[in-house]
Amino acid sequence: MTETTELSLPSRIDTVAAAAAAVAEFVGRSGISDDAAFGIDMAVREAVTNAVLHGNRQDEDKTVDISLKSLPDAVEISVHDQGPGFNPEEVPDPTAQENILKTSGRGIFFMRSFMDEVDWSIRPGGGTTVRMLKRR
Amino acid sequence: MAELNINERQAGDVTVLDMSGKITIGEGSVALRTAIRRLLEEGKKRILLNLAGVGYIDSSGIGELVSSYTAIGKDGGQLKLLNLTQKLQDLLTITKLLTVFDVYESEAEALNSFK
Numbered sequence: 001m002t003e004t005t006e007l008s009l010p011s012r013i014d015t016v017a018a019a020a021a022a023v024a025e026f027v028g029r030s031g032i033s034d035d036a037a038f039g040i041d042m043a044v045r046e047a048v049t050n051a052v053l054h055g056n057r058q059d060e061d062k063t064v065d066i067s068l069k070s071l072p073d074a075v076e077i078s079v080h081d082q083g084p085g086f087n088p089e090e091v092p093d094p095t096a097q098e099n100i101l102k103t104s105g106r107g108i109f110f111m112r113s114f115m116d117e118v119d120w121s122i123r124p125g126g127g128t129t130v131r132m133l134k135r136r
Numbered sequence: 137m138a139e140l141n142i143n144e145r146q147a148g149d150v151t152v153l154d155m156s157g158k159i160t161i162g163e164g165s166v167a168l169r170t171a172i173r174r175l176l177e178e179g180k181k182r183i184l185l186n187l188a189g190v191g192y193i194d195s196s197g198i199g200e201l202v203s204s205y206t207a208i209g210k211d212g213g214q215l216k217l218l219n220l221t222q223k224l225q226d227l228l229t230i231t232k233l234l235t236v237f238d239v240y241e242s243e244a245e246a247l248n249s250f251k
Contacts, residue, residue, distance in 0.1 A: 013162045095232045103203045106195035
């Protein structure tokens with residue numbers, strides 16, 4: 001059976017922890033392993049951080065919308081912001097020698113490291129959605 | 137309770153920060169940044185971060201560790217890490233930062249390495 005939860009949160013830094021807590025509660029009900037839950041938690045925090053900081057630029061008139069789906073073989077999480085979008089292929093590799101000592105730029109790398117699928121899309125009507133899948 | 141608790145102690149000329157909690161975007165990262173800036177202002181440039189109690193760190197927290205390492209190095213000092221949890225060690229491994237930081241499992245060994 002598919003269980004779905006939707007959240008709509010303000011574009012503030014403390015939304016990151018609030019989203020992580022809500023996702024942890026959802027994941028806890030999904031019967032997923034502790035290791036997988038840790039990875040989901042990392043990825044969600046990074047996705048929501050990006051949505052708040054880079055997508056909505058902490059504009060509190062804009063929300064971060066999160067959709068959680070517990071599928072038979074996976075958990076799928078989508079994070080939507082109202083920003084202009086970006087090309088993930090243009091984000092520099094933080095593990096390249098010249099970037100190792102940079103103080104930022106590891107969020108997308110963590111999302112890709114901890115989830116089985118990560119992709120971005122521009123929604124009709126504006127905004128960017130990152131969809132992340134973690135298999136059971 | 138604060139997201140990140142930092143207890144400062146002196147071991148010879150090395151300042152040890154015993155940290156517990158989370159180093160994540162917002163309060164945790166800011167607490168680390170503030171502590172390091174204050175130590176540098178006080179002229180304390182040999183700093184050992186005891187991370188035994190840090191069970192969680194995000195990309196912002198890792199950025200703050202890198203920023204601390206760079207700031208202390210520019211000031212002619214040294215930052216070293218002690219007692220990484222397995223999760224933190226894994227994160228520093230995949231980001232290739234384990235090759236950058238001087239990491240110890242024994243406090244005595246870490247303190248000796250500053251000499």
